Amino acid sequence: MNRSVLIDEIASQAEEFLGGATDRKLGRAGIEEFITLEHPELDAAARKLVTDGVMKTLEAEDFFSTEFVGDPFADDEKESDE
Secondary structure, three states: OOHHHHHHHHHHHHHHHHOOOOOHHHHHHHHHHHHHHHOOOOOHHHHHHHHHHHHHHHHHOOOOOOOOOOOOOHHHHHHHHO
């Protein structure tokens, strides 16, 4: 199988097998486990390349983002000023 196709396929399934993980280390471990279980035909070097590719794809999609949009305390500040 073409490595880039495999990377895209695994990245598209990440939500399912990572369960919304926001920690990169846990995400990487989950990806490594998924590849080991689902693609045992890959040797260690190929698994690393695929894992790196999936991580790169997910990071580009901001999969592991934990940033807030806006100011979560804005309403509290208004109330305390009044």
